[in-house]
Amino acid sequence: MKDRSLRSLSLFLLMGVFAPARGQSGGELHFCLHGEPKTFNPVLVDEEASENVRYLTGGVLIRLNRQSQALEPALATSWEISRDRRTITFHLRKDLHFSDGTPFSAEDVAYTMKLLMDPQTHSPTGDAFRSGEGSLEVRTPAADLVVITFPAPIAGLDRLFDQVAILSAHSPKKEMAVLGPFFVSDYKPGSYVLLARNPNYWKRDARGHALPYLDSVRLDIQRNRDIELLRFRRGELQLINRLDAEQFERLRHDNPAATRNAGTGLDAEEFWFNESPTAPLSEHKKAWFHMTEFRQAVSMAINRADLCRIVYGGYAKPAYGPVSPSNHFWFNSSLEDPKYDPKGALAMLKRAGFRYENEVLKDSSGNRVEFNLITNSGNAPREKMSVMIQQDLLQVGIKVNVVTLDFPSLIERMTRTLEYDACLLGLVNTDLDPDSQMTVWLSSGENHQWNPNQKTPATSWEAEIDKLMKEQASARTDKERKVKFDRVQQIVAEQQPFIYLINKDVLLAVSPALVGTAPVVLNPQAFWNAETLQLAAGTELGAHK
Amino acid sequence: MKPSKIVRMVSAGFLCTVFLAGLFAGGVARYSYATQFRELPNSTPSTAHYLGTDGLGRDLFARVLYGTRISLLLAPGAALLSTLIAGVFGALAGLVGGWCEKVILASADLCMALPLLFVLLALRALLPLDVDPAVSVVATFVLLGLLGWPSSLRVVWAASRNMRRSDFLLLANATGCPRWRILLRHVLPNLRAVTFAQFWISIPIFVLSEATLSMLGLGVMEPLPSWGNLLRGLEDFSVVSANPWRMCPLVVLVLVVISFQLVLPRQEEIA
Numbered sequence: 001m002k003d004r005s006l007r008s009l010s011l012f013l014l015m016g017v018f019a020p021a022r023g024q025s026g027g028e029l030h031f032c033l034h035g036e037p038k039t040f041n042p043v044l045v046d047e048e049a050s051e052n053v054r055y056l057t058g059g060v061l062i063r064l065n066r067q068s069q070a071l072e073p074a075l076a077t078s079w080e081i082s083r084d085r086r087t088i089t090f091h092l093r094k095d096l097h098f099s100d101g102t103p104f105s106a107e108d109v110a111y112t113m114k115l116l117m118d119p120q121t122h123s124p125t126g127d128a129f130r131s132g133e134g135s136l137e138v139r140t141p142a143a144d145l146v147v148i149t150f151p152a153p154i155a156g157l158d159r160l161f162d163q164v165a166i167l168s169a170h171s172p173k174k175e176m177a178v179l180g181p182f183f184v185s186d187y188k189p190g191s192y193v194l195l196a197r198n199p200n201y202w203k204r205d206a207r208g209h210a211l212p213y214l215d216s217v218r219l220d221i222q223r224n225r226d227i228e229l230l231r232f233r234r235g236e237l238q239l240i241n242r243l244d245a246e247q248f249e250r251l252r253h254d255n256p257a258a259t260r261n262a263g264t265g266l267d268a269e270e271f272w273f274n275e276s277p278t279a280p281l282s283e284h285k286k287a288w289f290h291m292t293e294f295r296q297a298v299s300m301a302i303n304r305a306d307l308c309r310i311v312y313g314g315y316a317k318p319a320y321g322p323v324s325p326s327n328h329f330w331f332n333s334s335l336e337d338p339k340y341d342p343k344g345a346l347a348m349l350k351r352a353g354f355r356y357e358n359e360v361l362k363d364s365s366g367n368r369v370e371f372n373l374i375t376n377s378g379n380a381p382r383e384k385m386s387v388m389i390q391q392d393l394l395q396v397g398i399k400v401n402v403v404t405l406d407f408p409s410l411i412e413r414m415t416r417t418l419e420y421d422a423c424l425l426g427l428v429n430t431d432l433d434p435d436s437q438m439t440v441w442l443s444s445g446e447n448h449q450w451n452p453n454q455k456t457p458a459t460s461w462e463a464e465i466d467k468l469m470k471e472q473a474s475a476r477t478d479k480e481r482k483v484k485f486d487r488v489q490q491i492v493a494e495q496q497p498f499i500y501l502i503n504k505d506v507l508l509a510v511s512p513a514l515v516g517t518a519p520v521v522l523n524p525q526a527f528w529n530a531e532t533l534q535l536a537a538g539t540e541l542g543a544h545k
Numbered sequence: 546m547k548p549s550k551i552v553r554m555v556s557a558g559f560l561c562t563v564f565l566a567g568l569f570a571g572g573v574a575r576y577s578y579a580t581q582f583r584e585l586p587n588s589t590p591s592t593a594h595y596l597g598t599d600g601l602g603r604d605l606f607a608r609v610l611y612g613t614r615i616s617l618l619l620a621p622g623a624a625l626l627s628t629l630i631a632g633v634f635g636a637l638a639g640l641v642g643g644w645c646e647k648v649i650l651a652s653a654d655l656c657m658a659l660p661l662l663f664v665l666l667a668l669r670a671l672l673p674l675d676v677d678p679a680v681s682v683v684a685t686f687v688l689l690g691l692l693g694w695p696s697s698l699r700v701v702w703a704a705s706r707n708m709r710r711s712d713f714l715l716l717a718n719a720t721g722c723p724r725w726r727i728l729l730r731h732v733l734p735n736l737r738a739v740t741f742a743q744f745w746i747s748i749p750i751f752v753l754s755e756a757t758l759s760m761l762g763l764g765v766m767e768p769l770p771s772w773g774n775l776l777r778g779l780e781d782f783s784v785v786s787a788n789p790w791r792m793c794p795l796v797v798l799v800l801v802v803i804s805f806q807l808v809l810p811r812q813e814e815i816a
Contacts, residue, residue, distance in 0.1 A: 309583075401766065403766065
């Protein structure tokens with residue numbers, strides 16, 4: 001009998017040791033914001049810190065599931081979009097209340113949309129809905145029914161509502177009354193934002209328990225990433241939403257269980273040649289940069305695998321196009337990956353009229369092929385990539401002068417003086433939908449970096465991209481849009497106006513004490529499912545009072 | 546032999562060794578400073594790479610030697626330029642006096658009031674981009690030389706002002722000695738010690754200024770090494786703690802700056 005009891009005890013202890021940590025309701029989650037939130041008004045959000053607070057506090061009609069990348073009903077149980085893509089009808093959940101107890105109805109949706117689209121509000125979120133001239137029309141035929149009509153068709157209309165946190169039309173607390181899992185209960189500027197559990201949150205787990213599980217979330221304002229990592233290592237924080245490769249490797253060395261790689265991210269690093277006709281560049285340089293074969297050869301001569309391995313310690317993947325493979329729906333998987341082939345690059349350059357003499361590349365007029373590559377100083381990975389590109393292109397006889405500039409000077413040269421040959425920077429993609437890249441691909445766009453603000457497209461392929469981007473924006477189904485955008489990706493791969501280099505991995509730190517995490521590549525990577533996160537028993541912090 | 550003299554000789558010997566190693570870097574180093582051994586990033590010291598490699602797989606020994614050449618050849622050049630400016634205008638202000646003195650001192654004070662780093666940053670950004678790394682090196686040190694004179698000017702001015710009231714100049718004037726002769730035979734020989742000291746003091750200051758500029762990415766352009774951009778490799782603390790030999794450029798810099806201070810004759814010796 002005694003022996004059996006001991007065996008049972010041993011088994012119990014083993015289970016205690018080896019079973020995964022089990023969460024419990026309650027407790028306070030701690031992590032950092034990397035800047036001061038400028039606003040708690042969800043319609044005015046335009047930076048990351050405020051966006052994170054909005055994500056945790058705001059109730060939306062439709063939520064984009066960050067893991068499946070599919071839209072899910074939230075405050076709206078269902079929705080329909082009209083054939084002309086101008087009107088969306090929402091069927092709302094009934095008997096919901098804001099965090100302060102004010103009832104939720106269609107009136108609140110109408111109020112939020114009108115506020116969002118009011119030009120006086122200057123809402124960055126509202127800008128995405130401004131598709132044409134005219135005013136918004138919102139009808140509320142019933143307390144649980146809203147019909148919103150926009151002046152012009154909007155591509156990916158339903159997806160845009162993931163960013164629209166509904167405000168109360170009647171609450172005396174204004175924007176501080178929320179429908180999300182948490183509400184802002186305390187804020188000390190420069191120090192922290194404390195979010196408390198919303199007792200009126202509508203969502204429940206599969207067993208019918210009210211969500212969120214956590215009592216509160218404390219967001220410490222900490223700009224210094226090294227201090228943030230130090231605090232995580234001390235156990236004062238339970239997650240870091242994004243780490244760079246060096247920090248990740250350092251943490252992995254000490255505490256591998258706390259490191260999580262969510263996979264290839266959406267952000268890309270790329271470089272481009274200045275193809276603006278008004279740029280103060282010599283004519284022969286302009287001629288090289290306009291030449292498709294030149295851009296293709298440069299792209300072919302860059303060893304992207306080395307960039308990933310050496311600069312990012314292996315935590316990046318070679319990038320070949322404007323859409324990351326982690327963007328499941330919009331990525332054009334039929335495109336071929338260009339190979340690293342310096343000999344092929346040289347042969348291509350020779351076919352295009354260049355001469356390779358004494359390890360120096362010259363154009364048909366005898367000018368040495370040499371250009372400067374600017375990037376922002378202080379960004380170690382970009383500086384390293386520039387030096388590696390310099391070495392790679394030297395193999396085909398191209399001399400690259402790497403110039404690092406402080407960011408304001410760089411932007412000045414990129415946007416105003418156009419006094420540069422090539423520029424290496426990164427493109428931050430927060431949205432999956434190609435419509436968010438409209439200003440990049442339209443030749444009239446200000447972010448069409450290689451030749452911005454064109455009155456008419458300078459080349460036939462840019463004209464084709466313009467046409468395709470406009471067509472995809474007004475296409476009726478996502479399938480039709482995808483066909484058009486696939487062709488855009490194909491043109492970009494052929495013409496190489498941007499020479500894509502790498503897609504960084506999304507690296508995070510998550511304490512083993514935090515149960516239920518499932519890091520993803522979309523923002524907010526670590527806490528997108530904050531409502532279902534739990535702290536393992538006996539691991540509460542609470543030391544920051 | 547006095548201990549101070551021994552220290553001075555050791556310092557001078559060290560400086561000469563470092564200077565010669567930098568000057569003949571091409572013969573001493575086995576590899577180019579720019580060659581990237583991409584299979585060996587952050588490698589440990591070995592017979593192939595005496596000081597290991599940096600983050601891009603470049604031979605650190607070669608980079609330290611070539612960096613030494615650049616920093617130790619161009620810093621004295623910049624120091625000479627700034628001392629020349631300080632000497633000419635400082636002596637002029639001290640000897641002539643009046644409005645000339647006021648204008649020169651006001652200009653020096655204005656320059657000292659401006660944050661040097663900010664001015665350097667702005668001027669560097671104004672420079673043309675299409676430059677060879679070698680040109681960027683020269684541009685960096687010329688900028689340092691052109692902007693580093695105000696404090697030296699103040700010292701030279703103070704010395705020459707004292708001289709203006711000295712008895713020997715009064716006598717020279719009274720005997721009808723021409724101005725050019727007073728300047729060449731009486732003033733300049735007496736300012737020599739001060740300007741000489743300012744020149745030696747300026748060298749380590751410019752070495753450190755270049756290091757600061759390169760730390761900010763505004764100094765010597767890649768792939769050319771300098772002590773400054775070699776020190777940038779120390780920003781990554783985890784790499785440095787795992788590879789302590791990466792501290793070598795810092796050690797050389799510290800020893801050179803200390804040696805420059807020790808090699809200078811003391812004030813009483815100058816007097």
